[in-house]
Amino acid sequence: MKDIDELLHLFRPNPTEEDSIRKTVDSIFQKIISYCKENDLEAEPVLVGSVAKGTNLKDGDIDVFVRFDRKYTRAKLEKWGLSIGHYVIRNGKEKYAEHPYVTGFIDERKVDIVPCYRMEQGEKKLSSVDRTPLHTEYVKSHLNHTGKDEVRKLKLFMKYIGVYGADARVSGFSGYICELLIINMGSFHRTLETFAAMRGKLLIGEPEYTESFDSPAIIIDPTDKTRNAAAAISLENLSRMKFCSRLYLNGKLPEYSKSYEKKRKDATDRGTNLRIFRIKKPAITDDILYPQVLRFKNAIWEIMERSDLRPVSWEICVQDHIEVIIESENREIPALKIHRGPPVDEPSSLDFYNKWMNMEISRGPYILGDRIYVDLIRQQMPISEVVREGLKSVNIGKNIDDQKEAMEIFDPYESGQGSCALDLFLSKFIFQGHPPEKTSRNTRSS
Amino acid sequence: MKDIDELLHLFRPNPTEEDSIRKTVDSIFQKIISYCKENDLEAEPVLVGSVAKGTNLKDGDIDVFVRFDRKYTRAKLEKWGLSIGHYVIRNGKEKYAEHPYVTGFIDERKVDIVPCYRMEQGEKKLSSVDRTPLHTEYVKSHLNHTGKDEVRKLKLFMKYIGVYGADARVSGFSGYICELLIINMGSFHRTLETFAAMRGKLLIGEPEYTESFDSPAIIIDPTDKTRNAAAAISLENLSRMKFCSRLYLNGKLPEYSKSYEKKRKDATDRGTNLRIFRIKKPAITDDILYPQVLRFKNAIWEIMERSDLRPVSWEICVQDHIEVIIESENREIPALKIHRGPPVDEPSSLDFYNKWMNMEISRGPYILGDRIYVDLIRQQMPISEVVREGLKSVNIGKNIDDQKEAMEIFDPYESGQGSCALDLFLSKFIFQGHPPEKTSRNTRSS
Structure with a gap:
């Protein structure tokens, strides 16, 4: 990959951009303060996220929370939160992560206005995002000027290898995790050295707290010792981070284009069967959609496995x-099924025998080891039919179940249709990153 | 199956046959006694086997041992033993089980003359067959007239379902085991009831002795408590015996012809690939040949498994x-091989990456879970070539290794050749028996 300092130079906001961000934030704060005054609300604006912490990359979002007194009901908080959002962002859109907020553009920059409750360290959180301002404060008080750029380098590296983002789509490292890593390790280089030498789990925090978690990565949240801030990180992304850190430190992490080129060579017949299962994307947020998509994939996989495909x-x-x-x-259910019956010691083995003795079967019943078996000849059936039939009796989730009927199933080579899944499949590589171009928002809760 | 009493009537020697056997045995004894006298040998003839015990079936063999004093060396015993054998049996052949002996025909009846050492109960045996006369004595003194016919019924039943014979070919129940079962259970019917109700291992003997064995069937030899007389019985044959006993007692054990007919129906395409591997049979005894044949089968199986066939x-x-x-x-090696590398935590994962990064591969290297993988495209290769190539580097045993070069490999359907392995394969059934026709010798040691 490119030199990390060169990347930092390209993707660090310049003074002009920093100035413009500051002005936008000021005007947002003014509007919120005056709105609260007019409506007699005990609430205040708080700048959170990477802009607040000074770890933002070029073209990053501005995240402003409106922190309400704990006396307000949840319904009131949501109602006032949305009103303030619309007041601040002209043509803003309402979004629902775990919790409604308003998003839109001000001065061509993406802005989120999110309501939350005031929460001191140790207090019970009332909504899912109440902890975010505490994270911001913690990072601001623990990260010096150099540290901020080290966080930026780490984020760029993680984007490059495709492990940045705690959302369900990526299941990787959040911005907050990058900040905690630099606070713990001191620098980008030391962080990569740590990953390169790591065996097994990523563990940060006192054993008495880390012991109670079972994820591949465990980082005790310094603002709440009962929380694993790294719970989203998948085993695969931890493995990628370790391996790519080692490659990077050895000067062997390849250019992104290399992996991309590879794909071209690979678009050959693998002697197997590829099928695309395509449905319309329901209009729901990624964090609700992704777990359903995974269940959808698992359901198809299990149906195929059960049918010996x-x-x-x-x-x-x-x-x-x-x-x-x-x-x-296999492209269809194999004709032969060796059907294993119960051990002969079980009384049910006699039922098995009686059942199959009078059926048209290929062979048996016969005994192997301590069990009874028959060989059956099944009707051969192609993948598409097997999966369509099998999915009928599976509940994946309302949003995807609605689309099952209209699902397309096709062989990407036979159909000649382009497919982003095929592209991803063929370009599968040691890292599945994208060269950093623009930063993009991740989930609210990090 | 036929009624067991009807079978007994058909296969029990009639008085004329018994008389003729007695005459043959007498003349054999006379010859041995006079030979020993002339040559000043301290040795005597002993009638053993089913004839001695009165549990023989029609056309059974006559087994006569020549019991030598323990003072003779092994070499002397073998030399004199063979001389006596040839003296008794005109045109006899020398055979070598664990131990040389002479076999041939007298009055159209098969006769074996086998040398052994005198051995009292508790004494150390000097050759593998010394124990046989003790078995004969034990059975004679524990089995009454009715018991003898019960043993004959049990043998006929076991022949019918294909589990009779302790030799390596069958791995089933020896004649001595049938006798011990009747001595223990009292009758044929009680024996079948015991098997029908049995769960897990067959256990006969005091726990302090049975505990030291780990076979599916354990019957402590009453003439030597440290020996498992049932060691030869395979799990499969024990299972067959249990299951067929249950069917028999329920009046549901099918006629042999039924299972035979089944085969005809089954000679259809199973949608799989069948291959026959055929070599010349070396001229060695079954007990030496069979373990080699099993190793031969296992070697081919493992080569095919390794190549994803x-x-x-x-x-x-x-x-x-x-x-x-x-x-x-599969009829050939599949083109795609998903090649699993080491866990990324292992330093060797970097070697794996370096190796495959510069090779023409189909996909990767990539990470799944905690491991590194590549997808390889292999040369497709048919079964016959894979096995022929693979067998070159496998030692099966001299007798079979000599035949490997000239091995024929063919698809029985394509070639249209008859094949006893195909017949066996297609007729595989709850029992793999043969209707009892003629009794035939089993191994010496039972």
């Missing part, structure tokens, strides 16, 4: 459509 | 040739 590999792509690609060894 | 079922047939039939899901 022998699935071996998969990929998911979500754009306008949801696409699941599955590679399998 | 997915073997699923097999059968062995030994007649003039040795035939192994193996059924597999």
Whole structure:
């Protein structure tokens, strides 16, 4: 990859941008303060997120929370929160993560206005985002000027190798985790050295707290010792981070384009069967959609496995459509099924014998080891039919279940259709990153 | 199956046959006694086996041991033993089980003359067959007239379902085991009831002795409490015996012809691949040959498994040739190989990456879970080539290794050749018996 300092130079906001951000934030604060005064609300604006902490990359979002007194009901908080949002952002849109907020653009910069409750350290949180201002304060008081750029480097590196983002789509490292890592390790380089040498779990925090978690990555949240701030990180992304850190420190992390080129060579017949399962993308947020997409993939995979289609590999792509690609060894249910019956010691073995003795079967009943078996000849059936039939009796989640009927199933090579799942599948590489271009928002809760 | 009493009537020697056997035995004894006298040998003839115990079936062999004093060396015993054998049996042949002896025909009846050492109960045996006379004495003194016919019924039943014989070919129940079962259970019917109700291991003997064995069937030899007389019985044959006992007692054990007919129906395409591996049968005794044949089958199976040919079922047939039939899901090595590398935590994962990064591969290296993988495209190769190539580096045993070069490999359907392995394969059934026709010798040691 490119030199990390060169990348930092490209993606660090310049003084002009910093100045413009400051002005936008000031005007947002003014509006919120005056709105609260007029409406007699005990609430105040708080700048949170990477802009507040000084760890933002070029073109980053501005996140402003409106912190309400704890006396307000949840319904009141949501109602006033949305009103303030619309007052601040002309043409703003309402969004619902775990919790409603307003998002839109001010001076061509993305801005979120999010209501939350006031919460002191140790207090019970009343809504899912109340902890965010505490994170902001913690990072601001623990990170010096150099540290901020070290966080930026770490974020750029993680974006490069595709592990940045705690949302369900990525299941990787959040911005807050990057900040905690730099606070703990001191620098970008030391952080990568730590990952390169790491074996097993990522563990940060006193054992008495880390012991109670079982994730691949455990980082005790310094603002709430009972929380694992790294719970979102998948085993795969932890592994990628370790491995790519080692490659980077050895000067061997390849250019992104190399991995991309590879794909071209790979678009050859693998002697297997590829099928794309494509449905319309329901209009819901990623964090609700992604777990459903994974269940959708798992349901198809299990149906194929049960029918001995022998699935071996998969990929998911979500754009306008949801696409699941599955590679399998067999293109139809194999004719022969060796059907294992109970051990002969079980009384049910006699039922098994009686049942199959009078059926048209291929062979048996016969005994192998301590069990009874028959060989059955099944009707051969192609992948598409097996999956369509099998999905009928599976509940994946309302949003996807509605789309099952209209699902398209096709062989990407036969159909000649472009497919983002196929592209992802063929370009599968040691890292699945994108060269950093623009920063983009991750979930609210980090 | 036929009524067991009807079978007994058909296969029990009639008085004329018994008389003729007695005459033959007498003349054998006379010859041995006079030979020993002339040559000043301290040795005597002993009638052993089923004839001695009165549990013989029609056309059974006569087994006569020549019991030598323990002062003779092994070499002397073998030399004199063979001389006596040839003196008694005109045109006799020398055979070598664990121990040389002479076999041949007298009055159209098969006779074996086997040398052994005198051994009292508790004494150390000097050759593998010394124990046999003790077995004969034990059975004679514990089995009454009715008991003898019960043993005959049990033998006929076991022959019918294909579990009779302790030799390596069958791995089933010896004649001595049948006798011990009747002595313990009292009757044929009670024995079948015991098997029908049995769960887990067959256990006969005091726990302090049975505890030291780990076979599916354990019957402490009453003439030597440290020996498991049932060691030869395979799990499969024990299971067959349990299951067929249950069917028999319920009046549901089918006629042999039924299972035979079944085969006809089954000679259809199972949608899989069948291959016969055929070599010449070396001229060695079954007990030496069979373990080699099993190793031969296992070697082919493992080669096929390693190459992802997915073997699923097999059968062995030994007649003039040795035939192994193996059924597999794939007819050639699949093109795609998902090659699993080490966990990323292992330093060797970096070597794996370096190795494959510069090779023409289909996809990767990539990370799944905590490991690194690559997808390889292999050369497709048919079963026959894979096995022929793989066997070159496997030592099975001198007798079979000599035949590997000339091995024939063919698809029984394509070639249209008859094959006893295919017949066995297609007729695989709850029991793999043969209707009792003629009794035939089993191993010396039982």
